[in-house]
Amino acid sequence: MQTEETIPVVHDTEKAILAAAEKEFLTKGFAGARTTSIAEAAGVTHAMFHYYFRTKANLFERIVNEKVALLKEALFTPIENKTSSLEEAIKTIIGRHLDFIAANPDLPRFLIGEVYSDSERAKVFLEQIRGTAPILLAALQRKIDDGAESGHCRKVDAGMLMLDIASLNIFSFVGAPIVSSALGYLTEDMDTFVAKRKEENFDTIMRKLKP
């Protein structure tokens, strides 16, 4: 039972193409994606693709930018509470990151394969991150330094710590199919898996920080 909107639904076709393109590009990459398949999946004529977005490259760029912005926002939002402990800050970062990946499971592979395999596209991506990452990292480094001074943790580099966190989180997803199949683990449901990995990776990182 659909509710009739009085507000006209503008550009329904445009949205359908965008949604179909996102899926096609994220799963097949730029070279593997077909504009005809996108139009077909969107349920519109192929000509509509070009009417709304002119070129394949146009639409691809748009989707990349959208995804990078999303990632930027999800990951590099400064930790709100200035009085939160280092432990809480790390828990927040890992939690955010893993939740984001769980909500966008194709994105890591897409970024790895499409964005920074192409140096031109990588540049745009890196520019975006360069602007915001340092804010989060500076705050993290301050907390680490404070902790180190009071003897609660080792003095490690915040950037390297973030690389460790990113590695453990991302590969939990990207590598899971290999590992689970190779080792014969059962694939439990997503939520359980994410929760388990949050704890596990948090523990790994905290141990690394211990004096």
Added chain:
Amino acid sequence: MQTEETIPVVHDTEKAILAAAEKEFLTKGFAGARTTSIAEAAGVTHAMFHYYFRTKANLFERIVNEKVALLKEALFTPIENKTSSLEEAIKTIIGRHLDFIAANPDLPRFLIGEVYSDSERAKVFLEQIRGTAPILLAALQRKIDDGAESGHCRKVDAGMLMLDIASLNIFSFVGAPIVSSALGYLTEDMDTFVAKRKEENFDTIMRKLKP
């Protein structure tokens, strides 16, 4: 000054095509690779491509199989010395893995993007690993269990530990361009970087094992 071989160099063209194809496929993926570019890079006519390998898919499969076999051999060779300690075993595994990635820097991205994005290709890949990984893992698990019994380390799952090791090692390379650029690190020479990462990741893993 070239030494004249009396033994005839068989299939020089074939080798040239193979080498060019490997580079093209590893950097651009199956969909992005062009058989015309491969022939051109190999310095032969395009028809030669088909004369030697018939189809694009043929050659792609051949290169995937070759690379997977290489990876299998490099990573899942059992630790020789049965009397070696857990610490030594882990050091060997991390060292081998990182050396292999350093020697094949495009391979992780290629496997991530090409092999297990396609479930059919992934199956072949996983079959290969399923055969050999358990041998290494069983040996590692035994060492962990021994260590746990004598109170030298925690009792952790060898499979999960390998996932952590793989994550940290692979992402050291795959993610390095992002991180180094985002944080403004200078790219030091490869050997230094590999050596540093070996130590760092070894330390991370050993801390995870501590009781």
Added chain:
DNA sequence: ATTATCTATAGATCTATAGATAATGC
């Protein structure tokens, strides 16, 4: 004789556009 190579081109896609027609908003 067999193997390797070349030129030329068929055949299959795929992106993009032209131009006509229908729907929509003033």
Added chain:
DNA sequence: ATTATCTATAGATCTATAGATAATGC
């Protein structure tokens, strides 16, 4: 009048093959 949609097709690649010619090994 403007915006959205359709059909048809141009134009550009790309993979693959046909068929002729040169090189090689007995």
